[in-house]
Amino acid sequence: MSKLIVAKFGGTSVADFDAMSRCADIILAEPAIRLVVVSASSGVTNLLVDITKHTDVTERYACYQGIERITLAVLNRLQQPDTVAADIDQLLSALKELIEQGGAVYSGAHKDEIQSFGERLSSVLFAQVLRERGAAGLCFDARRVMRTDSRFGKGEPQITQISELCAIQLQPLLADNVVVTQGFIGADDIGQTTTLGRGGSDYSAALLGEALNAAVVQIWTDVVGIFTTDPRLTDQARCIKEISFDEAAEMATFGAKVLHPATLIPAMRRNIGVFVGSSREPQAGGTWIAKEVKERPPYRAIALRKAQTLITVKSPAMLHAAGFLTRVFDILSRHQISVDLVTTSEISVALTLDEGGMSSAFSASIEPALAELRSFCEVSVEQGLSLIAVIGNHLHSSKGVTGDLFNTLERINMRLICHGASKHNLCFLVQDADAPAVVKQLHQSLFSAA
Ligand SMILES: Nc1ncnc2c1ncn2[C@@H]1O[C@H](COP(=O)(O)OP(=O)(O)O)[C@@H](O)[C@H]1O
Ligand SMILES: N[C@@H](CC(=O)OP(=O)(O)O)C(=O)O
Structure with a gap:
């Protein structure tokens, strides 16, 4: 089946019955779509995450009720709700049981088990929406094929096993069905979610x-493609019709939420074209991401990632001494701390870490590493920073790039600038509070003349 299209519908696209029906229109209009990957209905994963944060069962239960409301609102709009009512009831009961049984703190395995319910519920409902529209919708449990390691919360996909499992379990179903499966979830080799x-x-x-x-x-998704920056930040953002894998991957890495940062890795391995469009306005076209593109402009987009931590490690004693950086990075590596940007001088190194949206937990998690660094260096930590990335082509060697940046942002206090290491990005840090205005100003300067 060489013409197979895999279509993924995000949370807002399956937020309610009407949204799911619009997705069904897209699928019915394109017979090559044989595999549909759905997210949880908008807001459901956040509620599931909240469940795992509350120690009080009453508060957990309030989150559960929010999920039940969203689920039943779709179920009650179906023509034949009875067809899936038992499946939905079973899922909701299992979730309720996990909430009631949960102790004060959930383990990583329990958290993932709980978070899986959003996609498991939406996929059952979506398959029925398809069947009621005359398509052969079949709900398939992604955990049968999406094999990962046991790193809960960030499972590492096992590519070879996924491929073998798909060939046996999933491929044979595609000829006669439109298979609906869950995004986001997988299972390790002993079947844990x-x-x-x-x-x-x-x-x-x-x-x-x-x-x-x-x-x-x-x-x-809910935007008509990938834009020159998050359209929520400026109404001047423009949709990009065609973009290369490497540019789009940089955008995703540096915060363009429209794509998960790892999405393009499998697509690049197999040279699979990726299309991004709006399920609300499919007729509006979208963005094609491909290996070869007609144009590679110097400035392609601006991405923003909030909640960055800047760590500066300084040791005058290390002047002319070898091994300073090795020692710093060895400590970070032993504590499994992943570094994003780095700038160095002979006696200091400044680096940024992504807090992943949980400042207090993050601060606690890096403290042991900082304590080790403090044993031989001065260490300063700054939080509340945003990383802004200008994405483009040949940025490391094009004349005038830094001039364009500094001229536009002369009044802004930029905390760290990384230029030259990548031909596709130029990054810097600003205070979180300044970030939206900086992106807007930079966008105006780099893109409005084009
Ligand atoms: N460069 C960009 N182009 C388009 N959307 C972007 C960009 N950067 C950030 N976004 C945001 O990504 C959102 C879509 O991603 P997300 O909310 O994860 O959708 P979904 O739920 O469909 O997966 C958009 O609403 C938009 O605000
Ligand atoms: N439901 C998961 C996975 C996901 O990808 O969602 P979305 O497609 O709505 O971004 C989440 O909210 O993280």
């Missing part, structure tokens, strides 16, 4: 596309 990390359904779709040798992976 895992998740791929927040926003991971895009990655699921690309991994399944790779395993099934799909021609195209479609990402249907």
Whole structure:
């Protein structure tokens, strides 16, 4: 099946019955879509995450009720709700049981098990929406094929096994069915439920596309494609019609939420075209991401990632002494701390870490590493920073790039600038509070003349 299209519908696209019906229109209009990957209905994963944070059962139960409301609102709009009522009831009962049984703190395995319910509920409902529209919708449990390691909260997909499992379990179903499966979730080799990390359904779709040798992976969302920056930040953001894998991957890495950062890795391995469009306005076109593109402009987009921590490690004693950086990075590596940007001088190194949206837990998690660093260095930590990335082509060697940046932002206090290491990005840090205005100003300067 060389023309296979895998279509992924995000949380807002399956938020309610009407949204699901619009997705069904897209599927019915394109017979090559044989595999549909759905996210949880909008808001459901956040409620599931909240459940695992509350120690009080009453508060957990209030979150559960929110999920039940969203689920039943779809169920009650179906023509034949009875067809799936028992499946939905079973899922909701199992979730309620986990909430009632949960102790004061959930383990990683329990958290992933709980978070899996969003996609498991939406996929059952969505398959029925398809059947009621005359398509052969079949709900398939992604955990049968999406094999990961046992890193709960950020399972690492096992590519070879996914491919083997897909060939046996999933491929044979595609000829006669429109298979609906869950994004975001997987299972380890002893059958424990895992998740791929927040926003991971895009990655699921690309991994399944790779395993099934799909021609195209479609990402249907709430914007009509990938824009020159997050359209919520400026009304001057423009939709990009065509973009290369490497540029789009940089955008995703540096915070363009429209794509999970790992999505393009499987697509690049197999050279699978990726399309991003709006399930609300499919007729509006979208963005094609491909290996070869007609144009590679110097400035392509601006991405923003909030909640960054800047750590500066300084040791005058290390002047002319070898091994300073090795020692610093060895400590960070032993504590499994992943570093994003780095700048160095002979006696100091400044680096940024992504807090992943949980400042207090993050601060506690890096403290042991900081204590080790303090044993031989001065260490300063600054939080509340945003990383802004200008994405483009040949940025490391093009004349005038830093001039364009500094001229536009002369009044802004930029905390760390990384330029030259990548031909596709130029990054810097600003205070979180300044970030939206900086992106807007920079966008105006780099893109309005074009
Ligand atoms: N460069 C960008 N282009 C388009 N959307 C972007 C960009 N950067 C950030 N976004 C945001 O990504 C959102 C879509 O991603 P997400 O909310 O994860 O969708 P879904 O739930 O469909 O997966 C958009 O609403 C938009 O605000
Ligand atoms: N439901 C998961 C996975 C996901 O990808 O969602 P979305 O497609 O709505 O970003 C989350 O909220 O993280």
